[in-house]
Amino acid sequence: QLQLVESGGGLVQPGGSLTLSCAASGFTTNDYAVAWFRQAPGKEREGILCISDGTAYTYYTKPVQGRFIIFRDNAKNTVHLQMSSLKPEDTAVYYCAAGEPGAGWCSIYAQEYHYWGQGTQVTVST
Numbered sequence: 001q002l003q004l005v006e007s008g009g010g011l012v013q014p015g016g017s018l019t020l021s022c023a024a025s026g027f028t029t030n031d032y033a034v035a036w037f038r039q040a041p042g043k044e045r046e047g048i049l050c051i052s053d054g055t056a057y058t059y060y061t062k063p064v065q066g067r068f069i070i071f072r073d074n075a076k077n078t079v080h081l082q083m084s085s086l087k088p089e090d091t092a093v094y095y096c097a098a099g100e101p102g103a104g105w106c107s108i109y110a111q112e113y114h115y116w117g118q119g120t121q122v123t124v125s126t
Helices: none
Strands: 003-007 010-012 018-025 033-039 046-051 058-060 068-073 078-083 092-099 113-116 120-124
Touching: 003 092, 003 113, 018 033, 018 092, 018 120, 033 068, 046 068, 058 068, 078 092
Parallel strands: 010 120
Antiparallel strands: 003 018, 018 078, 033 046, 033 092, 046 058, 068 078, 092 113, 092 120
16 A cells, blocks of 8 residues: 655744654655645645655745755655744644656646645644
8 A cells, every 4th residue: 555654743832843754655755756745724735845756856945945854764765854943834734745747856736746645733833
């Protein structure tokens, strides 16, 4: 069974850090592009960053650029999202997704991703 499972969410104070994990089973994440999406209460889901198959290419949207990092741990078939300098507006359910938008490429468009995790809640608050 092909599956993605996110973990690592929780409550963190503004300015704090948190690392989310996206563990895959049934396929090799390194063969796929992986993106992280988030959905805040009352808002549409948005793609925030992605990494291509392998590690040739990464893309960060402006709201997270310089604060978030996406990286792979191939030994654990896992992709991580390291978040720092967290803000209250980062509060959302975070989802990882894997897909094949193109070799050496990735995108933040949901329609290009076939496999999705169940989401993990991140709350940034005092």
